[in-house]
Amino acid sequence: MAETKSASIRTPRARVKGLGASGHGAEHFWIQRLTGAANLLLMIAFVVIVAKMWGRPYPEAVALVAQPIVAIILLLTVVSATIHMRLGMQVIIEDYVHGTGLKFAALTANTFYAVAVAAACLYAIIRVGLGGLV
Amino acid sequence: MAQFTLPKNSQIGEGKTWPAPEGAKNVQVFRIYRWNPDDGLNPRIDTYHVDRDDCGPMVLDALIWIKNKVDATLVFRRSCREGICGSCAMNMEGQNSLACTMGIDECKSPDNAVPFLNRKDKDGAIRIYPLPHMPVIKDLVPDLTNFYAQHAAIEPWLQTETPAPEKEWRQTPEDRTKLDGLYECILCACCTTSCPSYWWNGDKFLGPAALLQAYRWLIDSRDENTGERLDALHDPFRLYRCHTIMNCANACPKSLNPAKAIAEIKKMMVERAV
Numbered sequence: 561m562a563e564t565k566s567a568s569i570r571t572p573r574a575r576v577k578g579l580g581a582s583g584h585g586a587e588h589f590w591i592q593r594l595t596g597a598a599n600l601l602l603m604i605a606f607v608v609i610v611a612k613m614w615g616r617p618y619p620e621a622v623a624l625v626a627q628p629i630v631a632i633i634l635l636l637t638v639v640s641a642t643i644h645m646r647l648g649m650q651v652i653i654e655d656y657v658h659g660t661g662l663k664f665a666a667l668t669a670n671t672f673y674a675v676a677v678a679a680a681c682l683y684a685i686i687r688v689g690l691g692g693l694v
Numbered sequence: 695m696a697q698f699t700l701p702k703n704s705q706i707g708e709g710k711t712w713p714a715p716e717g718a719k720n721v722q723v724f725r726i727y728r729w730n731p732d733d734g735l736n737p738r739i740d741t742y743h744v745d746r747d748d749c750g751p752m753v754l755d756a757l758i759w760i761k762n763k764v765d766a767t768l769v770f771r772r773s774c775r776e777g778i779c780g781s782c783a784m785n786m787e788g789q790n791s792l793a794c795t796m797g798i799d800e801c802k803s804p805d806n807a808v809p810f811l812n813r814k815d816k817d818g819a820i821r822i823y824p825l826p827h828m829p830v831i832k833d834l835v836p837d838l839t840n841f842y843a844q845h846a847a848i849e850p851w852l853q854t855e856t857p858a859p860e861k862e863w864r865q866t867p868e869d870r871t872k873l874d875g876l877y878e879c880i881l882c883a884c885c886t887t888s889c890p891s892y893w894w895n896g897d898k899f900l901g902p903a904a905l906l907q908a909y910r911w912l913i914d915s916r917d918e919n920t921g922e923r924l925d926a927l928h929d930p931f932r933l934y935r936c937h938t939i940m941n942c943a944n945a946c947p948k949s950l951n952p953a954k955a956i957a958e959i960k961k962m963m964v965e966r967a968v
Contacts, residue, residue, distance in 0.1 A: 571843075572839045572840055572842070572843035573843050573846060573847065575840070575843070575897070576840065576843040576844050576846075576847045577847060578897075578898065581925060581926050581927065581928050581929040581932055582928070582929045582930065583925070583928050583929070584928070584929065584930055585928055585929055585930045585933060585934040585963070586928060586960075586963040586964055586967045587967065588930065588934070589934055589960060589963070589964070590964050590967070590968060651937075654895075654930065654931070654935075655696070655891065655894055655895065655935070655937075656695060656696045656894060657695055657696075658695060658696065658894075659695070662695075
Protein backbone atom coordinates (compact mmCIF):
# COMPACT_ATOMS: atom_id res chain seq x y z
CA MET A 561 0.00 0.00 0.00
CA ALA A 562 2.77 2.36 -0.83
CA GLU A 563 2.49 5.57 -2.68
CA THR A 564 3.45 4.62 -6.21
CA LYS A 565 3.97 7.50 -8.53
CA SER A 566 3.99 6.50 -12.15
CA ALA A 567 7.23 7.26 -13.97
CA SER A 568 5.16 7.77 -17.10
CA ILE A 569 2.83 10.63 -17.91
CA ARG A 570 0.90 8.53 -20.42
CA THR A 571 -2.83 8.49 -19.82
CA PRO A 572 -4.25 5.60 -17.76
CA ARG A 573 -6.17 4.46 -20.86
CA ALA A 574 -2.95 4.28 -22.91
CA ARG A 575 -1.21 2.33 -20.15
CA VAL A 576 -4.08 -0.17 -19.88
CA LYS A 577 -4.24 -0.68 -23.65
CA GLY A 578 -0.47 -1.18 -23.70
CA LEU A 579 0.70 -3.14 -26.74
CA GLY A 580 -2.80 -4.49 -27.39
CA ALA A 581 -4.18 -8.02 -27.18
CA SER A 582 -1.69 -10.59 -28.42
CA GLY A 583 -4.35 -12.84 -29.95
CA HIS A 584 -3.01 -15.83 -27.99
CA GLY A 585 -4.14 -17.69 -24.92
CA ALA A 586 -7.11 -19.79 -25.95
CA GLU A 587 -4.96 -22.56 -27.39
CA HIS A 588 -2.68 -22.55 -24.35
CA PHE A 589 -5.73 -22.76 -22.08
CA TRP A 590 -7.35 -25.53 -24.11
CA ILE A 591 -4.23 -27.68 -24.48
CA GLN A 592 -3.47 -27.36 -20.77
CA ARG A 593 -6.96 -28.71 -19.97
CA LEU A 594 -6.73 -31.35 -22.69
CA THR A 595 -3.37 -32.67 -21.48
CA GLY A 596 -4.67 -32.44 -17.90
CA ALA A 597 -7.58 -34.73 -18.76
CA ALA A 598 -5.25 -37.03 -20.73
CA ASN A 599 -2.83 -37.16 -17.79
CA LEU A 600 -5.62 -38.32 -15.51
CA LEU A 601 -6.15 -41.44 -17.63
CA LEU A 602 -2.51 -41.97 -18.59
CA MET A 603 -1.29 -41.64 -15.01
CA ILE A 604 -3.67 -44.37 -13.87
CA ALA A 605 -2.21 -46.63 -16.55
CA PHE A 606 1.31 -45.50 -15.59
CA VAL A 607 0.74 -46.37 -11.93
CA VAL A 608 -0.63 -49.80 -12.93
CA ILE A 609 2.47 -50.42 -15.07
CA VAL A 610 4.84 -49.37 -12.29
CA ALA A 611 2.89 -51.51 -9.79
CA LYS A 612 3.20 -54.49 -12.11
CA MET A 613 6.99 -54.03 -12.15
CA TRP A 614 7.11 -54.04 -8.37
CA GLY A 615 9.40 -56.79 -7.05
CA ARG A 616 10.11 -58.23 -10.48
CA PRO A 617 13.66 -58.80 -11.70
CA TYR A 618 15.16 -56.39 -14.23
CA PRO A 619 14.71 -58.51 -17.39
CA GLU A 620 10.99 -58.98 -16.62
CA ALA A 621 10.54 -55.24 -16.10
CA VAL A 622 12.29 -54.57 -19.41
CA ALA A 623 10.11 -57.18 -21.09
CA LEU A 624 6.99 -55.45 -19.70
CA VAL A 625 8.02 -52.07 -21.10
CA ALA A 626 8.89 -53.74 -24.40
CA GLN A 627 5.27 -54.82 -24.88
CA PRO A 628 3.80 -52.55 -27.59
CA ILE A 629 0.73 -51.45 -25.64
CA VAL A 630 2.81 -50.64 -22.54
CA ALA A 631 5.44 -48.78 -24.55
CA ILE A 632 2.79 -46.75 -26.38
CA ILE A 633 1.06 -45.81 -23.09
CA LEU A 634 4.40 -44.72 -21.64
CA LEU A 635 5.24 -42.69 -24.75
CA LEU A 636 1.87 -40.93 -24.62
CA THR A 637 2.31 -40.29 -20.88
CA VAL A 638 5.68 -38.64 -21.42
CA VAL A 639 4.41 -36.47 -24.28
CA SER A 640 1.24 -35.39 -22.46
CA ALA A 641 2.94 -34.87 -19.08
CA THR A 642 5.86 -32.84 -20.42
CA ILE A 643 3.60 -30.60 -22.52
CA HIS A 644 1.39 -30.07 -19.47
CA MET A 645 4.44 -29.45 -17.27
CA ARG A 646 5.83 -26.84 -19.66
CA LEU A 647 2.50 -25.00 -20.01
CA GLY A 648 1.89 -25.02 -16.24
CA MET A 649 5.36 -23.77 -15.39
CA GLN A 650 5.05 -21.09 -18.06
CA VAL A 651 1.95 -19.76 -16.29
CA ILE A 652 3.77 -19.66 -12.94
CA ILE A 653 6.73 -17.81 -14.48
CA GLU A 654 4.43 -15.30 -16.16
CA ASP A 655 2.61 -14.77 -12.88
CA TYR A 656 5.60 -14.09 -10.67
CA VAL A 657 8.64 -13.16 -12.77
CA HIS A 658 8.31 -9.62 -14.05
CA GLY A 659 11.78 -8.48 -15.16
CA THR A 660 11.81 -8.79 -18.96
CA GLY A 661 15.28 -10.39 -19.19
CA LEU A 662 14.74 -12.78 -16.32
CA LYS A 663 11.29 -13.71 -17.62
CA PHE A 664 12.54 -14.57 -21.10
CA ALA A 665 15.46 -16.52 -19.62
CA ALA A 666 13.10 -18.46 -17.34
CA LEU A 667 10.64 -19.18 -20.16
CA THR A 668 13.47 -20.37 -22.39
CA ALA A 669 14.93 -22.58 -19.64
CA ASN A 670 11.46 -23.97 -18.98
CA THR A 671 11.03 -25.01 -22.62
CA PHE A 672 14.55 -26.46 -22.82
CA TYR A 673 14.00 -28.43 -19.61
CA ALA A 674 10.65 -29.86 -20.76
CA VAL A 675 12.07 -30.85 -24.15
CA ALA A 676 15.17 -32.41 -22.54
CA VAL A 677 13.06 -34.45 -20.10
CA ALA A 678 10.76 -35.56 -22.91
CA ALA A 679 13.67 -36.49 -25.20
CA ALA A 680 15.44 -38.51 -22.48
CA CYS A 681 12.27 -40.41 -21.51
CA LEU A 682 11.23 -41.06 -25.12
CA TYR A 683 14.72 -42.30 -25.99
CA ALA A 684 14.70 -44.68 -23.02
CA ILE A 685 11.24 -46.09 -23.78
CA ILE A 686 11.95 -46.51 -27.49
CA ARG A 687 15.27 -48.20 -26.77
CA VAL A 688 13.68 -50.62 -24.33
CA GLY A 689 10.65 -51.07 -26.59
CA LEU A 690 12.81 -51.99 -29.55
CA GLY A 691 14.72 -54.50 -27.46
CA GLY A 692 17.90 -52.55 -27.06
CA LEU A 693 18.35 -53.33 -23.36
CA VAL A 694 17.37 -56.98 -23.15
CA MET B 695 9.73 -10.62 -9.35
CA ALA B 696 6.38 -10.16 -7.69
CA GLN B 697 6.83 -8.10 -4.52
CA PHE B 698 5.78 -10.03 -1.43
CA THR B 699 6.93 -7.60 1.26
CA LEU B 700 6.21 -3.95 1.82
CA PRO B 701 8.92 -1.50 0.73
CA LYS B 702 10.65 0.44 3.53
CA ASN B 703 8.60 3.59 3.07
CA SER B 704 5.39 1.58 3.38
CA GLN B 705 6.15 -0.41 6.52
CA ILE B 706 3.46 0.30 9.06
CA GLY B 707 4.23 1.65 12.55
CA GLU B 708 2.21 2.09 15.71
CA GLY B 709 0.21 5.32 15.69
CA LYS B 710 -1.79 7.34 18.12
CA THR B 711 -4.28 5.86 20.61
CA TRP B 712 -7.43 7.87 21.10
CA PRO B 713 -9.07 7.13 24.47
CA ALA B 714 -12.65 6.00 24.96
CA PRO B 715 -15.10 8.81 25.65
CA GLU B 716 -15.83 9.33 29.34
CA GLY B 717 -18.70 7.26 30.62
CA ALA B 718 -18.76 4.96 27.58
CA LYS B 719 -19.82 1.47 28.66
CA ASN B 720 -20.13 -0.36 25.36
CA VAL B 721 -16.78 0.27 23.67
CA GLN B 722 -15.50 -1.19 20.41
CA VAL B 723 -11.84 -0.77 19.52
CA PHE B 724 -10.86 0.01 15.91
CA ARG B 725 -7.33 -0.04 14.54
CA ILE B 726 -7.24 1.99 11.39
CA TYR B 727 -4.57 2.46 8.73
CA ARG B 728 -3.44 6.07 8.45
CA TRP B 729 -1.14 7.56 5.85
CA ASN B 730 -0.68 11.18 4.92
CA PRO B 731 1.18 11.95 1.68
CA ASP B 732 2.13 15.38 2.98
CA ASP B 733 4.02 14.55 6.19
CA GLY B 734 6.66 12.29 4.65
CA LEU B 735 6.16 9.67 7.35
CA ASN B 736 5.49 5.96 7.05
CA PRO B 737 1.94 4.66 7.45
CA ARG B 738 0.73 4.03 11.00
CA ILE B 739 -2.12 2.27 12.75
CA ASP B 740 -4.22 4.54 14.97
CA THR B 741 -6.37 3.04 17.72
CA TYR B 742 -9.86 4.42 18.31
CA HIS B 743 -12.40 3.56 21.00
CA VAL B 744 -15.95 3.90 19.73
CA ASP B 745 -18.94 4.23 22.05
CA ARG B 746 -21.37 1.80 20.45
CA ASP B 747 -24.31 3.15 22.47
CA ASP B 748 -23.79 6.43 20.64
CA CYS B 749 -23.12 4.97 17.19
CA GLY B 750 -24.99 3.11 14.43
CA PRO B 751 -24.53 -0.62 13.79
CA MET B 752 -22.36 -0.54 10.66
CA VAL B 753 -18.61 -0.09 10.28
CA LEU B 754 -19.27 3.06 8.25
CA ASP B 755 -21.31 4.44 11.16
CA ALA B 756 -18.28 3.93 13.40
CA LEU B 757 -15.97 5.66 10.91
CA ILE B 758 -18.34 8.62 10.64
CA TRP B 759 -18.63 8.67 14.45
CA ILE B 760 -14.82 8.80 14.72
CA LYS B 761 -14.57 11.55 12.12
CA ASN B 762 -17.30 13.63 13.77
CA LYS B 763 -16.40 13.14 17.41
CA VAL B 764 -12.77 12.07 17.75
CA ASP B 765 -10.49 12.71 14.81
CA ALA B 766 -11.64 14.89 11.93
CA THR B 767 -8.47 14.12 9.98
CA LEU B 768 -9.49 10.50 9.25
CA VAL B 769 -10.08 10.25 5.49
CA PHE B 770 -12.38 7.77 3.78
CA ARG B 771 -14.83 7.73 0.88
CA ARG B 772 -18.55 7.31 1.45
CA SER B 773 -21.72 8.43 -0.20
CA CYS B 774 -24.96 6.43 -0.30
CA ARG B 775 -24.56 4.44 2.95
CA GLU B 776 -26.75 1.69 1.51
CA GLY B 777 -24.50 -0.46 -0.65
CA ILE B 778 -25.24 0.97 -4.07
CA CYS B 779 -22.52 3.54 -4.74
CA GLY B 780 -19.48 1.40 -3.91
CA SER B 781 -17.54 4.31 -2.45
CA CYS B 782 -16.81 2.92 1.02
CA ALA B 783 -15.11 -0.30 -0.12
CA MET B 784 -12.26 -1.14 2.25
CA ASN B 785 -10.55 -4.05 3.96
CA MET B 786 -12.14 -4.89 7.30
CA GLU B 787 -10.66 -7.72 9.37
CA GLY B 788 -8.96 -9.06 6.26
CA GLN B 789 -12.14 -9.04 4.17
CA ASN B 790 -12.85 -6.59 1.36
CA SER B 791 -16.36 -5.25 1.59
CA LEU B 792 -18.46 -2.13 1.87
CA ALA B 793 -18.23 -0.42 5.26
CA CYS B 794 -21.87 0.66 4.95
CA THR B 795 -23.26 -2.86 4.64
CA MET B 796 -20.77 -4.57 6.98
CA GLY B 797 -22.16 -4.69 10.51
CA ILE B 798 -19.71 -4.16 13.35
CA ASP B 799 -20.88 -7.42 14.96
CA GLU B 800 -20.77 -9.20 11.61
CA CYS B 801 -17.21 -7.99 11.08
CA LYS B 802 -16.19 -9.46 14.46
CA SER B 803 -18.01 -12.72 13.87
CA PRO B 804 -15.82 -15.85 13.59
CA ASP B 805 -17.86 -16.71 10.48
CA ASN B 806 -16.35 -13.68 8.83
CA ALA B 807 -12.77 -14.53 9.83
CA VAL B 808 -10.35 -14.99 6.97
CA PRO B 809 -9.05 -18.58 7.12
CA PHE B 810 -5.43 -19.01 8.28
CA LEU B 811 -5.24 -15.33 9.19
CA ASN B 812 -6.05 -14.86 12.85
CA ARG B 813 -5.69 -11.13 13.10
CA LYS B 814 -8.06 -10.61 15.99
CA ASP B 815 -6.44 -8.58 18.74
CA LYS B 816 -6.88 -9.43 22.41
CA ASP B 817 -9.03 -6.34 22.91
CA GLY B 818 -11.33 -7.52 20.10
CA ALA B 819 -10.25 -4.65 17.86
CA ILE B 820 -11.47 -4.45 14.30
CA ARG B 821 -8.65 -3.66 11.86
CA ILE B 822 -9.45 -1.48 8.90
CA TYR B 823 -7.17 -0.97 5.93
CA PRO B 824 -7.61 0.47 2.45
CA LEU B 825 -8.36 -1.95 -0.40
CA PRO B 826 -5.24 -4.09 -0.84
CA HIS B 827 -2.48 -3.55 -3.37
CA MET B 828 -3.66 -0.23 -4.75
CA PRO B 829 -1.67 2.99 -4.39
CA VAL B 830 -3.01 4.92 -1.40
CA ILE B 831 -4.05 8.54 -1.84
CA LYS B 832 -4.64 9.10 1.88
CA ASP B 833 -5.72 6.92 4.84
CA LEU B 834 -8.48 4.61 3.58
CA VAL B 835 -8.72 6.13 0.10
CA PRO B 836 -7.10 4.05 -2.65
CA ASP B 837 -6.19 5.34 -6.10
CA LEU B 838 -8.54 3.49 -8.49
CA THR B 839 -7.36 5.23 -11.68
CA ASN B 840 -6.07 1.99 -13.22
CA PHE B 841 -9.21 0.12 -12.19
CA TYR B 842 -11.47 2.66 -13.90
CA ALA B 843 -9.25 2.76 -17.00
CA GLN B 844 -9.53 -1.04 -17.23
CA HIS B 845 -13.29 -0.79 -16.99
CA ALA B 846 -13.29 1.80 -19.80
CA ALA B 847 -11.00 -0.45 -21.86
CA ILE B 848 -13.65 -3.17 -22.18
CA GLU B 849 -15.91 -0.53 -23.77
CA PRO B 850 -18.93 -1.03 -21.52
CA TRP B 851 -21.63 0.22 -23.83
CA LEU B 852 -23.88 -1.25 -26.52
CA GLN B 853 -22.08 -1.51 -29.86
CA THR B 854 -24.07 -2.05 -33.05
CA GLU B 855 -23.63 -1.73 -36.81
CA THR B 856 -27.27 -2.04 -37.75
CA PRO B 857 -28.88 1.41 -37.91
CA ALA B 858 -30.59 2.20 -34.62
CA PRO B 859 -34.29 1.31 -34.58
CA GLU B 860 -36.91 4.00 -34.19
CA LYS B 861 -37.58 2.94 -30.62
CA GLU B 862 -35.47 0.68 -28.42
CA TRP B 863 -33.21 -2.29 -29.31
CA ARG B 864 -35.43 -5.27 -28.60
CA GLN B 865 -34.51 -8.27 -26.48
CA THR B 866 -36.47 -11.36 -25.45
CA PRO B 867 -37.16 -11.82 -21.73
CA GLU B 868 -34.95 -14.95 -21.84
CA ASP B 869 -32.01 -12.99 -23.25
CA ARG B 870 -32.60 -10.24 -20.71
CA THR B 871 -32.36 -12.83 -17.92
CA LYS B 872 -28.81 -13.62 -19.02
CA LEU B 873 -27.73 -10.19 -17.76
CA ASP B 874 -28.87 -10.94 -14.21
CA GLY B 875 -25.93 -11.38 -11.87
CA LEU B 876 -23.83 -9.18 -14.17
CA TYR B 877 -25.46 -5.76 -14.48
CA GLU B 878 -25.69 -5.32 -10.70
CA CYS B 879 -21.95 -4.63 -10.33
CA ILE B 880 -21.35 -1.28 -8.59
CA LEU B 881 -17.61 -1.09 -9.43
CA CYS B 882 -16.57 -0.95 -5.78
CA ALA B 883 -13.31 -2.82 -6.62
CA CYS B 884 -13.67 -5.29 -3.71
CA CYS B 885 -13.25 -8.24 -6.10
CA THR B 886 -10.40 -6.89 -8.19
CA THR B 887 -8.34 -5.83 -5.17
CA SER B 888 -8.86 -9.22 -3.50
CA CYS B 889 -7.43 -11.09 -6.50
CA PRO B 890 -3.80 -12.29 -6.12
CA SER B 891 -3.44 -12.47 -9.89
CA TYR B 892 -4.39 -8.80 -10.03
CA TRP B 893 -1.91 -8.01 -7.25
CA TRP B 894 0.96 -9.48 -9.27
CA ASN B 895 -0.13 -8.44 -12.77
CA GLY B 896 -2.63 -5.62 -12.31
CA ASP B 897 -0.98 -3.60 -15.06
CA LYS B 898 -1.93 -6.15 -17.71
CA PHE B 899 -4.62 -8.42 -16.20
CA LEU B 900 -7.99 -6.67 -16.47
CA GLY B 901 -9.20 -8.09 -13.16
CA PRO B 902 -12.53 -9.63 -12.15
CA ALA B 903 -14.68 -6.46 -12.15
CA ALA B 904 -13.71 -5.39 -15.68
CA LEU B 905 -14.03 -8.96 -16.97
CA LEU B 906 -17.46 -9.38 -15.36
CA GLN B 907 -18.54 -6.27 -17.24
CA ALA B 908 -16.87 -7.55 -20.41
CA TYR B 909 -19.00 -10.68 -20.16
CA ARG B 910 -22.09 -8.58 -19.45
CA TRP B 911 -21.65 -7.06 -22.94
CA LEU B 912 -20.49 -10.30 -24.59
CA ILE B 913 -23.68 -12.06 -23.53
CA ASP B 914 -25.99 -9.16 -24.36
CA SER B 915 -28.11 -10.36 -27.33
CA ARG B 916 -28.43 -6.78 -28.66
CA ASP B 917 -24.67 -6.22 -29.01
CA GLU B 918 -23.20 -6.79 -32.48
CA ASN B 919 -19.50 -6.63 -31.62
CA THR B 920 -19.11 -9.92 -29.75
CA GLY B 921 -16.23 -11.07 -31.95
CA GLU B 922 -14.35 -7.79 -31.63
CA ARG B 923 -14.88 -7.87 -27.88
CA LEU B 924 -13.45 -11.40 -27.71
CA ASP B 925 -10.51 -10.30 -29.89
CA ALA B 926 -9.72 -7.54 -27.40
CA LEU B 927 -9.64 -10.05 -24.52
CA HIS B 928 -7.72 -12.78 -26.34
CA ASP B 929 -4.46 -12.35 -24.49
CA PRO B 930 -2.52 -14.40 -21.91
CA PHE B 931 -2.55 -11.47 -19.49
CA ARG B 932 -5.78 -9.55 -20.08
CA LEU B 933 -7.98 -12.62 -19.57
CA TYR B 934 -5.95 -15.71 -18.81
CA ARG B 935 -4.27 -14.51 -15.61
CA CYS B 936 -7.49 -15.59 -13.90
CA HIS B 937 -6.66 -18.89 -12.21
CA THR B 938 -10.12 -19.35 -10.67
CA ILE B 939 -8.87 -18.47 -7.18
CA MET B 940 -12.43 -17.34 -6.36
CA ASN B 941 -11.48 -14.54 -3.95
CA CYS B 942 -13.57 -12.27 -6.18
CA ALA B 943 -16.76 -14.21 -5.60
CA ASN B 944 -16.06 -14.34 -1.84
CA ALA B 945 -15.41 -10.61 -1.64
CA CYS B 946 -18.30 -9.29 -3.74
CA PRO B 947 -20.69 -7.37 -1.46
CA LYS B 948 -23.43 -7.79 -4.08
CA SER B 949 -22.99 -11.60 -4.11
CA LEU B 950 -21.99 -11.65 -7.78
CA ASN B 951 -19.65 -14.25 -9.22
CA PRO B 952 -16.97 -12.69 -11.46
CA ALA B 953 -15.03 -16.00 -11.59
CA LYS B 954 -18.01 -17.69 -13.26
CA ALA B 955 -18.30 -14.84 -15.77
CA ILE B 956 -14.59 -15.18 -16.59
CA ALA B 957 -15.00 -18.95 -17.01
CA GLU B 958 -17.84 -18.26 -19.45
CA ILE B 959 -15.57 -15.93 -21.46
CA LYS B 960 -12.92 -18.66 -21.59
CA LYS B 961 -15.58 -21.09 -22.84
CA MET B 962 -16.55 -18.63 -25.59
CA MET B 963 -12.87 -18.35 -26.58
CA VAL B 964 -12.57 -22.12 -26.91
CA GLU B 965 -15.94 -22.38 -28.64
CA ARG B 966 -14.85 -20.10 -31.47
CA ALA B 967 -11.40 -21.69 -31.77
CA VAL B 968 -12.10 -25.42 -31.53
